[in-house]
Amino acid sequence: MTVTPAAAVAAFSRRVAATSFLAGAMQAVLVVSSGVALLELALRCLGLHLAPRPIWAVLLVPVLAGGWWRQRRERLDATVAAGHLDRRLGLHGLLLCAREGQALEPAWSAHLHERLLALPAVLPRPRWRKLLVLPMLALLLAAGVSLLPAPPGAAEPPKLQARTAELDRIAEQLRDLFARGDLPAETQREIEQKVQELRQKVEAGEVPEWRDLDQLEQQLERAELLAAASREGNDGGGSGSERDGGLAKSPTPEALAKTAAALAAAGLLDEMPAPLAAGLRAAQAADGSFDPKALPQDAAGLRALAEAMAAAAGQSLGELAQRLPPEQLADLRALVEGQGLQGDDVEGVGRGGVDRGPGHAALDMTEDAQGGAEAALALPPGVALPGEWVPVGDRRTEPVVQPENNPTAGSAGAGGMGGATWQLQLAPRHRAVVQRFFDATTATGRGK
Amino acid sequence: MTTMLTAAQVERGRQLLARVQDGCNAVLLGQRDLVDMCVMALCVRGHLLLEGLPGLGKTELVKAIGRLLGLAFRRVQFTPDLLPGDITGGPILQDRGGNRQFVFQPGPLFANIVLADEINRASPKTQSALLEAMQERSVTVLGETHRLPLPFFVLATQNPIELEGTYPLPEAQLDRFLFKVEVPGVDADVMTQILTSRRRGEPPALEKALTAAELDELFSLVDAVFLPQAVANYIARVCAATHPHRADSPPEVRKAVRFGASPRAAIAIGEAARAAALLAGRPNVDFDDVQRTARPALAHRLVLQHTAVVSGATPAGIVRAVLDAVPAVRKPLPEVVS
Numbered sequence: 001m002t003v004t005p006a007a008a009v010a011a012f013s014r015r016v017a018a019t020s021f022l023a024g025a026m027q028a029v030l031v032v033s034s035g036v037a038l039l040e041l042a043l044r045c046l047g048l049h050l051a052p053r054p055i056w057a058v059l060l061v062p063v064l065a066g067g068w069w070r071q072r073r074e075r076l077d078a079t080v081a082a083g084h085l086d087r088r089l090g091l092h093g094l095l096l097c098a099r100e101g102q103a104l105e106p107a108w109s110a111h112l113h114e115r116l117l118a119l120p121a122v123l124p125r126p127r128w129r130k131l132l133v134l135p136m137l138a139l140l141l142a143a144g145v146s147l148l149p150a151p152p153g154a155a156e157p158p159k160l161q162a163r164t165a166e167l168d169r170i171a172e173q174l175r176d177l178f179a180r181g182d183l184p185a186e187t188q189r190e191i192e193q194k195v196q197e198l199r200q201k202v203e204a205g206e207v208p209e210w211r212d213l214d215q216l217e218q219q220l221e222r223a224e225l226l227a228a229a230s231r232e233g234n235d236g237g238g239s240g241s242e243r244d245g246g247l248a249k250s251p252t253p254e255a256l257a258k259t260a261a262a263l264a265a266a267g268l269l270d271e272m273p274a275p276l277a278a279g280l281r282a283a284q285a286a287d288g289s290f291d292p293k294a295l296p297q298d299a300a301g302l303r304a305l306a307e308a309m310a311a312a313a314g315q316s317l318g319e320l321a322q323r324l325p326p327e328q329l330a331d332l333r334a335l336v337e338g339q340g341l342q343g344d345d346v347e348g349v350g351r352g353g354v355d356r357g358p359g360h361a362a363l364d365m366t367e368d369a370q371g372g373a374e375a376a377l378a379l380p381p382g383v384a385l386p387g388e389w390v391p392v393g394d395r396r397t398e399p400v401v402q403p404e405n406n407p408t409a410g411s412a413g414a415g416g417m418g419g420a421t422w423q424l425q426l427a428p429r430h431r432a433v434v435q436r437f438f439d440a441t442t443a444t445g446r447g448k
Numbered sequence: 449m450t451t452m453l454t455a456a457q458v459e460r461g462r463q464l465l466a467r468v469q470d471g472c473n474a475v476l477l478g479q480r481d482l483v484d485m486c487v488m489a490l491c492v493r494g495h496l497l498l499e500g501l502p503g504l505g506k507t508e509l510v511k512a513i514g515r516l517l518g519l520a521f522r523r524v525q526f527t528p529d530l531l532p533g534d535i536t537g538g539p540i541l542q543d544r545g546g547n548r549q550f551v552f553q554p555g556p557l558f559a560n561i562v563l564a565d566e567i568n569r570a571s572p573k574t575q576s577a578l579l580e581a582m583q584e585r586s587v588t589v590l591g592e593t594h595r596l597p598l599p600f601f602v603l604a605t606q607n608p609i610e611l612e613g614t615y616p617l618p619e620a621q622l623d624r625f626l627f628k629v630e631v632p633g634v635d636a637d638v639m640t641q642i643l644t645s646r647r648r649g650e651p652p653a654l655e656k657a658l659t660a661a662e663l664d665e666l667f668s669l670v671d672a673v674f675l676p677q678a679v680a681n682y683i684a685r686v687c688a689a690t691h692p693h694r695a696d697s698p699p700e701v702r703k704a705v706r707f708g709a710s711p712r713a714a715i716a717i718g719e720a721a722r723a724a725a726l727l728a729g730r731p732n733v734d735f736d737d738v739q740r741t742a743r744p745a746l747a748h749r750l751v752l753q754h755t756a757v758v759s760g761a762t763p764a765g766i767v768r769a770v771l772d773a774v775p776a777v778r779k780p781l782p783e784v785v786s
Contacts, residue, residue, distance in 0.1 A: 016785060023784040074782045083678045083735075083777035093725075093734040096676035097452060107455040108731060124785035131784055 003116040005082075005098045012123060013081040017071050019126045024070025026135040028063040033138035040145040049150035053205040088122040089115045164202055166213050170220060171195050177224055187223040191216065251306040251338065253292035257283070259335045260290045262328030263309055266320050271312035276305055310339035452674050453731035461669040461726045465491070467657040468516050475512040475651040476505045478638030484727065485629045485744055486513060486603075491670045491723035494626025494716065495582050495602040497567075497617075497748065504631045506605040508651055510563045513603065517663060518656035519560030520597065526570035532577035536587045537594075552594065557581050560597055564604035568614045575621050578602060582624040599663070619707075619751060626716050627741075628748035630764075673722035674732040680718065682776055683738055687714040689770045690750060698773035700766055704756030709749045716745045735776035743767045 036059070043050050076084070078099070086095035094112050098104055104112060174191055177183040194216055198208050260280050263269060265288070269277045283294030296302055313320070314336045321329060453461075465487055472483040482498075486509065489496040498506040507523075514521030524535055537555030541548055556562065557578075567575060581587055585596045604625070607614055622628070634642075658666065689697050691708035701708070720741035721733045728737065747763035 016782065019785045020782050023782065076779060076781075079678055080777055080779045084781055087735070087776065092728075092730055092736065093676050093679060093732045094730075096678050097674055097732045100676055102674055102732075103451045105452065105454040105731075108452065124781060127784050127786050 021071040025067030028066025033142040257290035488723040492719040500631030522559035627744040700769040707751040
């Protein structure tokens with residue numbers, strides 16, 4: 001098989017380019033591996049751990065870029081490659097002549113082709129030891145450090161902690177709803193699957209978006225509300241407010257019994273419709289507690305009872321705060337709020353309060369603070385507010401004159417306060433000048 | 449596409465060259481490299497400057513070349529009182545048919561081979577009289593230009609500059625010599641051979657080695673040797689590296705050289721390398737031919753700093769450093785390949 005000069009030169013160039021690419025890539029491996037190892041060690045010193053993750057495949061990009069860059073930098077053009085190959089084959093310029101288009105006599109041509117047969121033996125060989133030793137050592141070091149077990153106390157990054165906690169909370173809420181039968185199995189499966197996907201992302205080291213978690217929670221709430229609405233529909237309806245808002249909760253006999261005890265303690269049973277109040281009294285035991293079994297057991301009855309109790313308690317929650325223990329007050333307030341009502345002590349929207357935003361803050365519109373500059377001043381009875389400033393008094397006083405001695409009198413310069421010149425102290429350098437002036441005056445008789 | 453020399457042509461060229469080489473080697477024993485340099489210079493019609501102490505055979509070598517080539521040969525012994533007109537010739541008043549007129553009388557330059565013996569013993573004015581002859585192969589006297597016979601070679605010998613009564617050749621004059629070859633001394637074996645084979649040091653009688661036609665053929669063969677572009681680029685880079693103000697010059701050059709080699713030096717190397725290639729039996733010039741001819745072609749063209757000369761730097765050493773520093777192939781192989 002004959003090898004043409006052009007093919008031989010091309011093969012030579014390719015070999016050099018491939019080796020250069022490999023060298024560049026290995027150089028990048030050395031740098032990247034060393035960096036990863038150092039980072040890992042530094043994190044370990046800080047008690048953290050960076051476990052290997054699929055995202056680390058991104059590190060291949062600098063490796064490939066390094067190879068590409070070096071290959072471009074060390075690429076040989078055909079003339080240079082021909083020069084090297086010519087020398088390696090011992091052709092003494094014959095290959096260069098052939099490449100430059102010189103017509104070779106058959107004898108020279110045969111000589112050229114005979115030497116070109118030795119091409120595989122003269123192609124450049126990578127210096128594997130120089131190429132691989134350091135990068136491989138660095139790679140092994142990085143792999144070894146990364147695969148070491150996590151140091152004790154190595155905590156997950158804070159971002160992942162928060163998201164994991166949120167996922168756990170959603171999962172628990174999901175389980176509770178499903179256990180109470182408030183959630184269809186299909187919806188539960190769907191949400192459970194999404195929770196599972198997000199949990200897998202977290203375990204893989206990825207940080208899920210808060211948006212996903214919020215969507216999941218909203219989906220959960222929506223499903224819950226839909227389930228509640230559907231249940232109400234099946235029960236034959238309910239109050240208008242329940243159908244519209246869907247906010248009323250289904251009370252349980254036990255909860256109502258407990259709340260009824262608080263209502264009785266507050267003396268509000270009489271505020272309820274008479275039949276319901278009578279029913280409650282019938283269920284009341286001697287110790288004042290209420291038997292849950294004696295209360296209505298159907299949902300509609302319970303709801304009617306809860307509404308009546310809430311209406312009775314909601315009128316005077318603020319007043320009850322002084323009379324009832326906190327636990328009973330909390331039960332009543334929960335009942336009132338559970339029925340979509342608000343107690344008279346709650347500062348909600350329209351009651352001078354704020355119920356949205358970062359925190360609950362009551363608005364205080366009065367200015368009854370005492371002693372402030374802006375404190376209101378009451379006018380005497382019968383005095384109208386003047387339309388313009390009017391004098392309220394007139395008196396004359398003499399100005400108080402308290403002359404003060406000049407504390408700096410006699411010091412140099414007298415501080416610019418107008419002290420007598422003869423009192424001024426002269427600096428030594430000035431004293432000589434003054435003395436010369438007066439001496440001269442005396443000597444010439446000018447002063448006389 | 450041009451056609452390179454065939455193997456037969458190269459062989460023919462080698463045979464012709466070998467005849468001249470054998471004749472010279474018979475005269476000058478133990479100086480094969482020197483003889484090769486002389487033959488190369490003749491093949492490319494370049495002028496040659498031989499430098500060496502007296503008694504080393506410089507003049508005998510040049511005389512042998514003259515006899516071997518069978519060309520018109522003149523010898524001029526340069527002395528301090530030699531005038532330019534003594535070598536170029538001049539008008540002489542002659543009586544021709546009753547009319548007396550100035551007739552140009554050619555000087556010793558009008559020959560094919562001129563041996564300028566001890567050229568540095570003449571004054572610079574006389575040395576410079578050779579400038580036009582060497583470059584344009586012509587002589588101008590009183591406004592008349594006279595062509596010199598072709599081929600025209602100046603083979604000069606000079607004593608080392610340190611000897612008394614010598615004038616250094618001007619740079620412009622030196623630049624016109626293709627090679628400046630230092631004639632080395634001979635060892636004891638060669639000296640023994642000289643003593644036993646030569647009575648009173650007389651060289652053997654020489655026959656004419658080449659006819660005029662063969663000499664023309666030899667010239668044409670040398671001219672047909674192909675100079676690849678990569679090799680030409682190497683010559684250019686070598687010459688450029690002798691300039692001290694270039695960033696890629698070796699430190700020896702930046703430190704010691706005042707003026708580097710001229711383009712004429714690159715031309716000289718290229719031409720001489722063709723002869724070297726033919727001498728080696730190749731139809732084209734190789735990097736090795738450049739390295740072989742660069743030292744004698746470059747050394748005398750470099751102008752060194754005075755401080756460098758005082759500190760012992762030599763042009764030959766500078767050229768060696770340049771050849772070591774400049775890679776034959778423009779871009780070296782990456783270090784990760786072997």
